[in-house]
Amino acid sequence: MLEIRDLVVKYKTSKGSVSAVDRISLEIDKGTIFGLVGESGSGKTTLGLSILRILSPNASIESGDILVSGTNITRLKEREMRNWRGKKIAMVFQGAMSSLNPLMTVEEQVAEPLIIHENMERSLAKRKARDNLANVGLGENILKRYPHELSGGMKQRVVIAMAIIGHPELLIADEPTTALDVVTQHRIMKLFKALRDEYGITIIMISHDLPIVAEVANSMAIMYGGKISEVGNAREVVTKSKHPYTQGLIKSIPNPKSSEVIRGIPGEPVSLVNPSPGCRFYDRCSFRRDICKTYDYNPAVLDGQHKVYCNLYEAGKQ
Ligand SMILES: Nc1ncnc2c1ncn2[C@@H]1O[C@H](COP(=O)(O)OP(=O)(O)OP(=O)(O)O)[C@@H](O)[C@H]1O
Ligand code: SF4
Ligand SMILES: [Mg+2]
Known part of the structure; x- marks a missing residue:
C-alpha cells in the first residue's frame, strides 16, 4: 500500500543542513498498523509530513520515491496532491488535540471543514459529523460541548474523527497518545485496532513510546538520527531486537514488577x-568499531521482513 524508497529529506537552517530523513526505505502493507518509534528529534514527524507533502518551506525532499497504492506521489503536481490529502491520506497532527478551536462546539468543529472546503449543505455536514464521532465512540451527548468540557481522550477522538471523515486509506497518527493517561492510551489503541479491523484503514502510528506501539502494531520501524535502525514484524523487533539502539531502548522500559533501577541509553542524541x-549511533554505541565511522547502511535481512541496519549484522554474516 505504501512503499518508501531511499527517501532523503533535509531542512535548510542558519547552522547548516539538517539531515532529518536519510535514505529511508519502508514497505507498509494495506490494512495494517505500522509503528514508527524513536526518540525526540529522530525524524518521525518529518517522515510523516513527507508522505502528505506538507513539509515546512525550508524543507525539501532531496531524493527518493513515495509510492501510495502504486502512485509515486513525489512526482504529483501540487494541484493533484490536493486530491490525496484528507481523502486518500490523512494525518492526526502531533499536539492537534490542544489546538481545537475553543470557541466552537464539537459538532461545529467536525462539520465546519465539510461546509467550507467541500461546500456541503449544513444539515448534511452535521449528520456526517455525528456519524464520524459515533465511529470513534463519541455519543450525541458531546455534540454541543466545547473543547474545555472534554477529557484529553475525548479531544483526541474528536481529532481522529476529523481525520477519518474523508474515508482515507492511510491514516498517519503522530504521537496520538502523548499527554494522555495510561487507561485512555489503551482506549485510543483499541480505537485504532477497530479502524484497522472494521474499516481496513492502514495506520502509521508515530510514537516515542515503544510499549504502547507494540500493543497494536503489526510491524514496526525504529528510527534513530534520521535513519531506520531496525524494522520488521512488531513482535520480532521487540522480542528479538538486534540493533544496539533498539536493545538499549527496550532495556530502558520500566518494568512495574521489578525494583531494578532503569538506566537509559548513555550519551546525547546525535x-x-x-x-x-x-x-x-556511533558515539553512544558500546559495540562500535572503526568501520562504523564509514558504514553505509545496507540492511542485513535476519529473517524475512526483519531487517537491521548495523555493522554487527553485515548481510550474510549474522
Ligand atoms: N522546520 C524545521 N526547520 C529546521 N529543522 C527542523 C524543522 N523541523 C524539524 N527539524 C529538525 O529535524 C529533525 C527531525 O525532527 P522531527 O520533528 O521530524 O523529529 P521527531 O522524531 O518527530 O521528534 P519529536 O519526537 O520531538 O516529535 C530534528 O533535528 C529537528 O530539530
Ligand atoms: S553500526 Fe556500529 S556503531 Fe552503529 S549500531 Fe552497529 S555496531 Fe554500533
Ligand atoms: Mg514529532
Missing part, C-alpha cells in the same frame, strides 16, 4: 546538522 558519514 546532531543532525551536517552529520558525519557512518553510523549515527
